[in-house]
Amino acid sequence: ESDEIKKRLNQLIHDLGLADEVQVVLTGCFGFCEKGPIVKVLPDNTFYVQVTPNDVVEIVEEHIVKGRLVKRLLYTDPTNDEQISDSKGMDFYKKQIRIALKNCGFINPENIDEYIARDGYQALGKCLSERTPEEVIKEVKDSGLRGRGGGGFPTGLKWEITKNVENDQKYVVCNADEGDPGAFMDRSILEGDPHSVLEAMAICGYCIGADKGLVYIRAEYPLAIQRLKIAIKQAEEYGLIGDDILGTGFNFHIELRYGAGAFVCGEETALIHSMEGLRGEPTFKPPFPSVSGYMGKPTNVNNVETFANIPVILNKGAEWFSKIGTEKSKGTKVFALAGKINNVGLIEVPMGTTLREVIYDIGGGIKDGKEFKAVQTGGPSGGCLTKDFLDLPIDYDNLLASGSMMGSGGMIVMDENDCMVSIAKFYLDFTLEESCGKCTPCRVGNKRLYELLDKITQGKGEEQDIEKLKELSVVIKDTALCGLGQTSPNPVLSTIKNFEDEYKAHVLDGK
Ligand code: SF4
Missing domain, CATH: 3.10.20.600 (Ubiquitin-like (UB roll))
Structure with missing residues (x-):
């Protein structure tokens, strides 16, 4: 629908002879998905929501030609029924601070000039020309940034560990294998602001001594892939990725690697095996990828959102960043x-x-x-x-x-209407499907957990089944090989802890 809106806007603007004055730009996601498609008119920042292709004539003729707001398309604040025309005034945005999403919805992700106009590649330029890798790593450490992919490991420390491993070949890997049901943060960043990730990967390469970066992205993200490819090509043409970046002698190339959408490949060692063309199965750590990763070489893996924070941190400083957030979770x-x-x-x-x-x-x-x-x-x-x-x-x-x-x-x-036992079953069904099957606690244990949940939701459960669920969950958590299995019983345990009465109701009511 957005494509059709853009097409009609361009056509009408052209027909009215306004093409020299009015530009139509397709941006990435604004975040306010519920109200999409969104048309924002600049410079007055008017925010039209739930726009359809049929609204285009009115927006152009009323707003752009006559300077009058199209009131029926303005966002209405449900709490006071007030029409809001400016995105800054909306409750949805008021409490947000945008660092990783800074450019999403603001720039055309297929135009590197728009990224550069918002301080893009400034951090890379400064790092390469004015700062040592040690200084940059210190800044990232001082910022307190922790891995946004789930682990929460300190990013600067990870870079430092990889830097300190002696090897003439190292790699930077961006984990874009977003697999949680309902999660689309990384996809939106890559679709809306791919250069921020490329810039950060190059900075990381400079810091750890790597000349090659790989983005591991699920093939189910075709738009993100398309925009990454365009971004890589443009950055290469501008001399910001490739050989002798900005004449500094630093070489850094970025390639894409495609995943088939396996949740377990979000785990670093499974991801690396998949990139090597092997089965996406985790292996024991140590050795950690920082020491022996892709092709046995030291490899620094960070996820998309983590990387997207880096250019802003380096432009605004660790002190600015570390003032946002809590004592141990910054930003x-x-x-x-x-x-x-x-x-x-x-x-x-x-x-x-x-x-x-x-x-x-x-x-x-x-x-x-x-x-x-x-x-x-x-x-x-x-x-x-x-x-x-x-x-x-x-x-x-x-x-x-x-x-x-x-x-x-x-x-x-x-x-209030959701059944928490069914929710636990839904998540376990997902984990079961995504388990790589390498170790018994996860492969077999989760199947048994699922069968118990299924029995309970069908009203055939017995009271001791709830105890069995708890015991088996603890065994799986303690003995599974990787994070997927170790955390897979969490939805079961937390729903039993908080909603045991619902489990009991299924058992007692027989439904
Ligand atoms: Fe594979 Fe599950 Fe074992 Fe992880 S815990 S290695 S996903 S079987």
Whole structure:
């Protein structure tokens, strides 16, 4: 639909002889998916929502030609019925701070000039010409940035470890194998701002001593792939990727590697095996990829969102970045809001924002005025948080302490009508499907867990089945080989912990 809107806008603007004055630019995602497609008119920043191709004539003739707002397409604040024309005034954006999503919705991702106009490649230029790798790594360490893919490992420290391994061949890998159900942060960044990731990969290469970068991206992301390819080509033409970057003698090439959409390939060692053309199975660590990764060489793996933070940190400084967030979780986090929430979309908030702010102030509350029941964070590896946690400041440590986890940032909201046993079964079904089958606790244990859940949801369960679920979950967590298996029982354990009455109701009511 967006393509059709763009086509009609261009045609009409051309027919009215306005093509020299008015430019139509297709951007990446604004984040406010619930209200898409969005047409933003600059310079007055008017934000038209849920636009259809049939609205194009009115937008052009009324707004662009006569300077009058098309009121029926303006966003209406549901709390006070007030028409809002400016995105800055919307509750959806008020509490957000955009670092990783800084350019998404603002630039044409297929035009490198627009990225450069918003300080793009400035950080790379400064690093190569003015700073040593040690200085850059120190800045990243001082910023407190932690891996946004789920692990939360300090990014600067990871770079330092890889840098300190002696080897004449090293690699930078970008993990773009986003696989959580309901998560689309990385896809949006790559579709909306691919150069930020390429720039950060080159900076990382400079720091660790690598001349090659690989983006491991799932083949199901065709638009992200297309935009990455365009971005790589443009950056090469501008001398920002390739040999002798900016005349500094630093060489850095970037290639794409495609994944077949296996969730387990988000795990670093499985990802590397898949890139090598092997089965995407995890292996024991150590050795860590920083020491022996792609083709046995030291490899630094970071995910898309982590990389997207790097140019901004280096442009604005570690001190600026580290003032945002909580004591141990600095900066912002991108979350994909999905499920029974009014404003489905992509948001970026400072670490420490409470769940209540995310769900009610930004997310607009629960659909159809229903009661909030729980939110699943961390995808299938995470857990559900109940209303008792609504005032919990979200950061890595608080989520872990509450029995869930940050994960890559998926948030699925449940309302009063959702059955939590079925939710646990849904996630386990996903994990079961995605298990690589290498180790018995995950391959067989999760199957047994699923069978128990299935029995309970069919009303055929017995009370001791709930205890069996708990015992088996603990065994799987303790003995599975990789993170996928070790975290797969989390949705079962957290739903039993918070909603055991629902398990019992299934057993007692026989349905
Ligand atoms: Fe494969 Fe599961 Fe074992 Fe991980 S825990 S290695 S996904 S079988």
